[in-house]
Structure formats: structure tokens, C-alpha cells
Amino acid sequence: MTAAVYDVVVVGAGPVGENVADRVVQGGLTAAVVERELVGGECSYWACMPTKALLRDAAALRAARSLPGARAAVTGELDPAAVLRRRDEFAARWDDGGQVAWLERAGIALVRGTGRIAGARTVEVTGADGSAATLEARHAVVVATGSSARLPEIPGLxxxxxxxxxxxxxxxxxxxxxxxxxxxxxxxxxxxxxxxxxxxxxxxxxxxxxxxxxxxxxxxxxxxxxxxxxxxxxxxxxxxxxxxxxxxxxxxxxxxxxxxxxxxxxxxGRRPRTDDLGLDRFGLAPGDWLRVDDSLRVLGPDGAPVGDGWLYAAGDVNRRALLTHQGKYQARAVGDTIVARARGAAVDLSPWGRHAATADLRAVPQVVFTDPEVATVGHTSASAAAAGLRVRTVEHDLGSVAGAALHADGYTGRAAMVVDEDRQVLVGFTAVGPDVGELLHAATVAVAGEVPLDRLWHAVPAYPTVSEVWLRLLEAYGRDAVPVVAGAA
Known part of the structure; x- marks a missing residue:
């Protein structure tokens, strides 16, 4: 059987696999993705998009009912059937035609079926009809097969x-x-x-x-x-x-x-989709999470990259951060890394280099879309202590901030920042309250950018917004965070 040859072969066409392929194609390489289910993956059909659609109508109704004028205009109750219909639309009614069309426009080849790594830079694909195809990669194979739900061993479950x-x-x-x-x-x-x-x-x-x-x-x-x-x-x-x-x-x-x-x-919990990928031929246990370095090359049992470094893993399957946005971040890093290595260019694996996925360890943002929302990035007080950092945590009542009081009557929430006392930088942030997800990116920038506290004092929050909580947190931290100007009265 004649093999089809591409520069990069990606196993898994969820958001991570799609972004890896797109990144390498934009870098001038060719790419194929292998997918046995729906192109677009878990996030598009069974996670991020449909679940947030299930939550959004109720959140909007709660927001309206928290204001007297809007509350007077609400005359009915939530319509579950309408919520489910809108959910179906966000899941594209479980039809991946739109995603397939995007792959075609991006110049990415799609191979339907189950992919299995058969040797160095070689992927064998078995179609649903039993057909077989062989794909060879000139430069890299990327595993982006994601994760699935883990069922506990409970009798009868x-x-x-x-x-x-x-x-x-x-x-x-x-x-x-x-x-x-x-x-x-x-x-x-x-x-x-x-x-x-x-x-x-x-x-x-x-x-x-x-x-x-x-x-x-x-x-x-x-x-x-x-x-x-x-x-x-x-x-x-x-x-x-x-x-x-x-x-x-x-x-x-x-x-x-x-x-x-x-x-x-x-x-x-979740389990990695690595059961039948052929990884055992490289000394890796089927069904295990894949261990990677900061450039996302898969590491073998000896801690060295598999082969000469041609095998990569991005997204849930490497267990760094089981979040779509972090997987797409990894996809950008690994795509750029593969292109650089293919062209013999320098690879920047410095702590914040473009080819290193270090944010997975330092600045992972997440919003939990409960009522109220929870927004977090970086460390909690407990995780910072477990990491051996000398930190101080300060909290503030979000409901006492003018912007929050305007946002909703009876606004209830809280925010906290975790400060590395040795470096005087923010290493963690948590907020809970209505719509606090919109506060999160400012915190992510502060954590990822390692912005010193004395600089954060000059990032003035607009009034009256909920973001004024940043000023209140800095005030709660104390006068030691205020820059001292020589000769000031």
C-alpha cells in the first residue's frame, strides 16, 4: 500500500488538533488530521459550547431579576425546550459539515478513521468500513486525541x-x-x-x-x-x-x-484516549497520560524524547491542563516549534519563549459557569503553599465595590489575590460573583506578565466598574506595596 506523505500528521481533529494543523500549514508545511468521530471534537459537541448554552439563558434571567426595572418586565418562566433548541444550534446539531469545510479552506487534509502509530513517523488509519490507509510524516506526528469520562468502579454503576x-x-x-x-x-x-x-x-x-x-x-x-x-x-x-x-x-x-x-x-474525572494508539512499541503504556517536555515532545520511560523527537502530544492527553483554551495555546506552541525545527531555525524554550508551553504551569485561567461564577488563574493559597512559595493572600468583598452594586441589587461576591512575597508579583487570583469571568483576563495578564505590585498601582481601574476591586485589593495588601518616591513629603 502506497503511503500518503505529509510534513505533519495529527491524530485527533478536535480544537487542539485543528489548531496544530492550521499553525503548521500557515508556517508553510503540509498537514493531515485523522478523526474517528466528529471534526471539532469534545468542546464543539459535548463540552464547552453546548454546556454553556445550557447555562446562559438561566444566567440572563437571573441578571434581569436582580434589577427592579428589568424584573418588572419579566413576565414568564424559563422555557426548557427553547434552551435545548438553542443548545442544539451551538452543537451544530452534531453535524461537523461546517468544521470539515473549514479544514478544506485551510488546506488541511482530513482522513476519517481510527489512527494508530505503526512506527517512526507512520500512522495507520482504519476506516469505519474497514478500509485502511497509511500516512507518513516527514517531520512530526502529533497526538491530540483528548480525554474521555472516567467511570469509578462502583458495583452496579x-x-x-x-x-x-x-x-x-x-x-x-x-x-x-x-x-x-x-x-x-x-x-x-x-x-x-x-x-x-x-x-x-x-x-x-x-x-x-x-x-x-x-x-x-x-x-x-x-x-x-x-x-x-x-x-x-x-x-x-x-x-x-x-x-x-x-x-x-x-x-x-x-x-x-x-x-x-x-x-x-x-x-x-477524565482518562486519556491513548488505549489503542500503538504507543506500546515505544515503551509507553496504553491508556496512560503522555508525559511531555515544555516543547510538548513525548518523553519515553527514560525521560528522553521518543525517537529523535518526532512525536508530540498536545491538549488533554498530556494532562497539563484539561481546558480547551490551554490545549489551543499548546497547539500554537507545538505548531510553531515543529515549523522551526523543520526549517532548522532556533527554538526558543526559555521560560516564556514562544515555543515553550510554560503557562500550563504558571498562569492557567478558568471560569466555572455556576451561579455565581468562579474565575481563577494561577495559584490558590493552598497550591502556592504546596509549591513552597512564601505568599500572602488578601481578600475583598466584591459587593462593596461601586460597580458591583450597580451591576445587580444585592450583589454577593468576593475576590482574592495571592502575592509572592519574595518577588512582589501576583501568582494567583480568584473571584466569585455574578459575571466575574469578565474580570479574569486582567488577572491573567498580571500573573503571566509577572507584573510587579508597584506597577499594578499604575493600572488604574475605571470607575464605576467591578474592576475597581483591583484597587481595593492593593489597598488591602498594605502600604508596603506603594512605591516610595525619594524626597517626597
Missing amino acids: ADVAPWTSREAAAAPAVPARLAIVGGGVVGAEMATAYAALGAQVTLVARDGLLPAVEPFASDLVARSLKAAGVVQHLRTEPVRAHRDAQGVVRLVLADGSAVEADEVLVAT
């Missing part, structure tokens, strides 16, 4: 046909009762969405609600979910599951209590 994040994002109807196992981002967001859509939601979270964020943020979200009628079983977990003849799912919990629901969503 697999037999109740549980939802994963995919089924939750694409459900054709709202169940009367929904049990959610897992209190991370997916669990918290889907509890918010389905409670607003009219389901009776019960959340079971062994590690608590949003355990990776600052406690004040998770506490505020927990209070809001309770007010929305979400029953929370925290610090416990299911020990067995059963669906009866009437279709009712019963979860028995470790604390002796039980939960009954019509559907159960399991949101307890």
Missing part, C-alpha cells in the same frame, strides 16, 4: 446506563430527577444548569464541592445551589447502584443514606 458529560450536554429532555456524582467543574455546572431547567438535582461529592478553588468561592456556590433546591451529599460517595424495572436509579451512599433519580450523571 455501569449497569444503570449512567450519563457522562456527553449525555448531560446532549440530553434531548430534562429528567425530573437527576443525581450527579462528582463535585468538580462538570458536576457543579450541570447541577446549576439542570436545577434551573426544572430538574430536582442531588449532588454527591466525595471531595466536596469545587475542591480545587479557594474555600470562600466553593462555599458561596454551595449556598447558591442549596437556595436553588440542589440537595448536597458532601464527603461521601456511592457504594452501589441499581436501576429497577420502573427505570428508577437508586444510589446507596457510604454514609448509609440513599438517593433515587431518573438519571445519574457521573462526573468523577
